Amino acid sequence: MATQRVLPQSKETLLQNYNKRLKDDIKSILDNFTEIIKTAKVREETQVSRPTQAEQDHYEMHVRAANIVRAGESLMKLVSDLKQFLILNDFPSVNDAISLQNQQLRSLQDECDKKLTSLRDEIAIDLYELEEEYYSSSYSLWDNSDVPLCEAYRRPDSWMSPDSSCSSPSEDREDTDGPLAPETNPQHHLNGHSTTTTEKP
């Protein structure tokens, strides 16, 4: 609790310091500039000789000009400190910047996932047609225990039964691949859908 009390006071002190620096620097610029203008006025000769007075005025102007430049640099440093303080402590702006960034990142992620999902759907449709074509052709090598994707879409419960087989394509296959079907090794299937009876749930 004591530590928490110290921090706000340091922030208050810091901001009061910023105010003081601002007032002092502005005052320094104005005062020194005013004095330079006053010194530039040509005066009548006084007790001090003209060269001596000129030398004194020259030195004074030099010092006051240096003071103006120093005050200007101090103001620049103050602006830099204020920028840093603003970035670190302006919580409303930081919160909004974070939420905006999160929103942009999430929309990018959603767009990416949406495109991937549509790509998946398109590829699934093409794969369905390709499998249908493949398993109805004479080149397919499958056994009765395996169900191609096209048939799996028609009969969702075919995954549960190890003895299930395609209904309509099976009639065509029996004409062409009947003697070959029982001798098929499931691992030779190209589409990767091959499973053994032990692997099915």
Next chain:
Amino acid sequence: MATLHHEGRLRALEEVEKEIAMILQCAGNIVLELSKDKHNASLLDRQLLQFQSSVNRVESELSAQIRYLTQVATGQPHEGSTYSARKDCQMALNRAEYAKVKLGELGRTCEVMLEQQQS
């Protein structure tokens, strides 16, 4: 909206820096003009007005910024982060890149098979 204000505040501070440079430049031009034998009164007036307006603008703008910070500043560090959203987005981009690689491999496989068939 506040993000625009945040950027606006930082841009205002950058403008203040330019105004401070303008203050010094005007002061130098006035002293330079006074050092000549014949002074250009209109130039002196313009430079003086510019000098005064720049000084007033710098003072008012910096005072406003300090007043705003007095109202807004707390003693605590900010603990917000965009890490989780950034990580999720990075994973989504990795998924897309992986899909692209796999589709590229599939495409190359199909091309090889077609070339074999043609030969």
